[in-house]
Amino acid sequence: xxxxxxxxxxxxLAITQVxxxxxxxxxxxxxxHAPEKVAKxxxxxxxxxxxxxxxxxxxxxxxxxxxxxxxYADYKSAFRELGGQLSAKSYVNxxxxxxxxxxxxxxxxxxxxxxxxxRDIKEISIAKANAARQALTARGEASSITESRNVVTQxxxxxxxxxxxxxxxxxxxxxxxVED
Numbered sequence: 001x002x003x004x005x006x007x008x009x010x011x012x013l014a015i016t017q018v019x020x021x022x023x024x025x026x027x028x029x030x031x032x033h034a035p036e037k038v039a040k041x042x043x044x045x046x047x048x049x050x051x052x053x054x055x056x057x058x059x060x061x062x063x064x065x066x067x068x069x070x071x072y073a074d075y076k077s078a079f080r081e082l083g084g085q086l087s088a089k090s091y092v093n094x095x096x097x098x099x100x101x102x103x104x105x106x107x108x109x110x111x112x113x114x115x116x117x118x119r120d121i122k123e124i125s126i127a128k129a130n131a132a133r134q135a136l137t138a139r140g141e142a143s144s145i146t147e148s149r150n151v152v153t154q155x156x157x158x159x160x161x162x163x164x165x166x167x168x169x170x171x172x173x174x175x176x177x178v179e180d
Contacts, residue, residue: 003089007079011042014075030068041068046079047087048134087135094128 001009015035022029031038041064044054051069054060072079101124108114 007043007046008039010075010079011039011046014042014072014079015039018071029071030064031071037064038068038072041065042072042075042079045069047090048136087131091128091131091135094124094131098124098128 015031015038019029019031019035022032037060040058041054041060044058045051045065049057051062051065054065055062098121101121105114105121
């Protein structure tokens with residue numbers, strides 16, 4: 001069985017299981033009413049397509065995507081593994097195509113049939129870069145850096161000030177109270 005078919009079967013099985021659970025719970029669910037839409041979202045996610053791309057290119061609602069991915073969180077690692085294999089295969093095929101195009105252009109340059117420009121390889125290079133990014137994303141590799149900020153409450157701040165003043169007192173330093 002091909003990797004693509006295996007991924008599709010895994011997704012179908014997961015949709016069936018989730019839909020049965022939703023039906024028993026009497027919960028309205030996209031899995032019950034539009035399983036093909038769920039399958040498309042899960043497939044795209046498995047091969048590394050971003051949520052933003054699903055919204056822009058495929059017209060899915062962001063909330064629908066998020067709810068679907070949350071419903072299938074327990075299955076995502078299996079989907080990602082198979083999707084990663086598909087994305088890797090796509091990347092290698094594009095890399096091979098790029099090599100063929102480069103060789104063909106080289107031959108035409110040497111025979112004088114063709115005068116190359118930088119735009120000649122641009123599209124295939126972009127496709128190759130996108131395929132590489134999708135392969136990394138599908139395999140769970142870091143694809144972006146996100147900033148995280150710690151939240152400090154007023155109580156945390158006051159406790160820190162109190163401890164600092166206590167430490168200063170223990171070293172016999174003069175404590176200046178800013179509030180006075």
